[in-house]
Amino acid sequence: MEKTKEVLYNEDLHFEHKQWQSELAFWEDELKSFNNRLAELVHRWTKKEVLAKLEHYQNEFILHDGIIDKLQEEIEIHETRIAGQTKTGHNALDTAMTKKHLEFRNKMETQRQIYADLKKEFFHFLSKYM
Template identity: 55%
Template sequence: MVDVIYNSDLHFEHTLWTSELTFWEGELKSLENKLKELISHWTDKEVLAKLEHYKDVFTLQSDVVRDIKKSIKQHEINILDHTPNGHESMDIPRVKEHLKLRSKMETQREAYGNLKKEFFQFSSEYL
């Protein structure tokens, strides 16, 4: 038996991912503000180097979030291009593309969660 993956299911998952990514963008702005606060309180070069590291990582995370959102948007366009032809289910290449996006989201979710945990531990140590 072959499971059918419907466009509406993929769109729903895209919507959830986009909401999650938008939330992360807001969190990253808050984390960057916290970072600025910490930078303004420290003159120790070792601590400032660690803070600079987090600044770089937050920038990288913002770029990753933006890239994933762009990939989701492109996949949505592919789905929309596919739907007018009367196809309500995806073909194998598009499903594989979606599964790659899902894997990226899962990887990013874990990496982002670890980053926040690490930064909170660091910031509580240096507040």
């Protein structure tokens, strides 16, 4: 039985990158909104435990914003490599670049889950203290 190989074409990867960039931009906008909510709560609450939770979420949002920046940078680097390959007439990725792309896809899936969990936790917190 012959083993088939999946070929990843540059335009397919570019499409996936655009999807990821849109998702990351959406997360950035959401984080701005979440930080605005934190600012509102700082003025409403003086209890130390609530303020500690607010600080926790502020730190989480700063951390996540940094991760978004790193992911966006990685996408740009990969896009540059794809563009270079396309200029040389190669329409499909080599093995090393394919591996990097698949690893990045896994990073995005992991980060998507981490971010979803953070949002869920934050919304629960908001429903309690807003």
